[in-house]
Amino acid sequence: MNTSLGTLPGELAGKVVTPGDRRYRMLRSTYTTVGSPAAVVVPESAGDVGAALRIARETGLRVAVRSGGHGLSGSGTNDGGLVIDLSALHRVEVIDRASRLVRVEAGARWAQVAQALAPHGLAISSGDHGNVGVGGIATGGGVGWLVRTYGLTVDHVRAVEVVLPDGTFVRADAEAEPDLLWVMRGAGAGAGIAVAFEIEAMELGDIGYVQLVAAVDPAGETLRRWAEVVREAPRELSTAVMLASRGTSTAAFITAVVSSDSPSTIREAVEPLLGIGDVTAQEAHVAPYTALVPTQHLHANNGQMATATTNGLLTDMTPDAARALATASAGPHPILVQLRSLGGAAHDPDPSATAFAHRHQNTLVVGSAFPPDGRGALATAWGSIDPHADGAYVNFESTPDEATFARAYPGATGTRVTELWQRYDPDGVLRPQWRA
Numbered sequence: 001m002n003t004s005l006g007t008l009p010g011e012l013a014g015k016v017v018t019p020g021d022r023r024y025r026m027l028r029s030t031y032t033t034v035g036s037p038a039a040v041v042v043p044e045s046a047g048d049v050g051a052a053l054r055i056a057r058e059t060g061l062r063v064a065v066r067s068g069g070h071g072l073s074g075s076g077t078n079d080g081g082l083v084i085d086l087s088a089l090h091r092v093e094v095i096d097r098a099s100r101l102v103r104v105e106a107g108a109r110w111a112q113v114a115q116a117l118a119p120h121g122l123a124i125s126s127g128d129h130g131n132v133g134v135g136g137i138a139t140g141g142g143v144g145w146l147v148r149t150y151g152l153t154v155d156h157v158r159a160v161e162v163v164l165p166d167g168t169f170v171r172a173d174a175e176a177e178p179d180l181l182w183v184m185r186g187a188g189a190g191a192g193i194a195v196a197f198e199i200e201a202m203e204l205g206d207i208g209y210v211q212l213v214a215a216v217d218p219a220g221e222t223l224r225r226w227a228e229v230v231r232e233a234p235r236e237l238s239t240a241v242m243l244a245s246r247g248t249s250t251a252a253f254i255t256a257v258v259s260s261d262s263p264s265t266i267r268e269a270v271e272p273l274l275g276i277g278d279v280t281a282q283e284a285h286v287a288p289y290t291a292l293v294p295t296q297h298l299h300a301n302n303g304q305m306a307t308a309t310t311n312g313l314l315t316d317m318t319p320d321a322a323r324a325l326a327t328a329s330a331g332p333h334p335i336l337v338q339l340r341s342l343g344g345a346a347h348d349p350d351p352s353a354t355a356f357a358h359r360h361q362n363t364l365v366v367g368s369a370f371p372p373d374g375r376g377a378l379a380t381a382w383g384s385i386d387p388h389a390d391g392a393y394v395n396f397e398s399t400p401d402e403a404t405f406a407r408a409y410p411g412a413t414g415t416r417v418t419e420l421w422q423r424y425d426p427d428g429v430l431r432p433q434w435r436a
């Protein structure tokens with residue numbers, strides 16, 4: 001097959017989409033970014049991924065890897081390069097129900113995973129949105145609705161099927177290729193293309209799902225009390241908070257998820273949150289986990305959500321940190337601030353066990369701002385939050401740079417990530433552009 005990309009291998013027939021193709025419009029972009037790649041390859045096997053990488057090597061085209069296309073930096077597309085879109089690799093299967101071992105392909109969305117596992121009484125805590133892809137979360141971290149019960153998604157990855165930049169297929173587990181398994185659990189983007197993961201799921205029936213709205217005082221006392229309550233809470237409780245400006249004041253929209261269907265357990269876990277301040281509305285449900293990442297979340301990506309986003313991890317919610325959060329989310333130029341409780345099972349692994357080293361921080365803070373001046377607004381507001389942060393999560397950065405690497409992969413973790421990226425990808429085929 002002769003094309004503008006040279007002679008394509010027969011196995012890729014019908015799987016290479018160029019700008020003249022009617023499928024191109026639906027494949028060129030991600031959630032945050034409109035792209036103009038020279039071609040999008042849609043592989044249907046690990047062999048096809050290897051063939052796509054060979055095209056990139058022969059043509060010299062820059063590679064972008066995409067699983068669900070929800071990456072905030074838009075690294076799942078590019079202009080003039082080659083996108084490897086894994087969406088056709090989306091199978092989910094239970095390998096062994098007794099040990100809860102599940103095989104999930106990288107192009108599946110988390111709504112599809114939840115849907116497939118629910119009949120087996122299993123779930124994998126991943127993220128808060130059903131359209132996010134398996135590949136980005138399971139190689140980066142995975143701070144999900146049940147993070148304090150389950151830990152991060154990467155904590156439960158037992159094996160990864162990877163196509164290395166030279167086209168070699170490797171199955172990495174703790175016995176075979178432990179270094180590759182280590183780097184794929186938190187810093188996978190620069191080492192290889194994961195085509196599937198073996199993940200230990202959790203037993204899960206219905207969950208408790210409670211929504212509260214609390215007024216946030218300018219000094220941030222409400223936020224301090226929220227952090228205190230969650231820090232002392234049983235592992236069944238995980239919470240996510242969205243701080244939304246209401247003119248000169250701020251409201252905290254709190255979603256509390258309890259990994260139990262027992263009304264008394266749910267009540268006991270959530271009740272202390274009622275005491276954090278002026279709680280003005282509440283709603284409680286017992287629902288299946290699929291209600292949190294529903295298939296209604298599934299949608300095509302066409303660059304619809306341009307956003308400037310950054311994040312930081314807080315060890316303690318000090319009075320100064322709480323005031324900075326309250327200030328950033330109020331006033332004339334507010335940003336959207338989201339808080340995610342950590343702790344519980346997220347603290348269990350040794351910091352050196354995976355490439356996600358942050359095991360003592362208690363809160364993930366994500367700041368976002370939107371066009372027309374998202375970047376400027378975010379930079380101004382984040383300036384007062386940043387001094388309180390102790391590290392960052394690589395997956396919530398829209399414009400990562402060298403400083404992001406140092407915050408996401410501190411100390412010995414960063415040294416090992418750098419060494420392994422160099423070992424598995426000596427020519428920098430997959431290395432993030434901001435790290436080139």
Ligand SMILES: Cc1cc2nc3c(=O)[nH]c(=O)nc-3n(C[C@H](O)[C@H](O)[C@H](O)COP(=O)(O)OP(=O)(O)OC[C@H]3O[C@@H](n4cnc5c(N)ncnc54)[C@H](O)[C@@H]3O)c2cc1C
Pocket residue numbers: 030031064065066067068069070071072074075076077086106126127128129131132133134135136137139140141142143144188189190192193194195395396
């Ligand atoms: C609406 C929304 C909600 C979110 N909620 C959460 C949340 O609750 N918790 C959380 O932890 N994160 C969350 N995130 C952030 C999320 O973790 C990242 O955006 C993640 O990268 C998305 O994965 P994806 O496969 O959809 O990304 P893609 O855009 O497909 O990929 C982004 C990058 O990840 C790397 N990558 C992707 N797949 C692979 C692979 N198979 N092999 C190797 N590298 C790969 C590549 O560098 C790729 O360019 C959210 C993002 C959005 C937009």
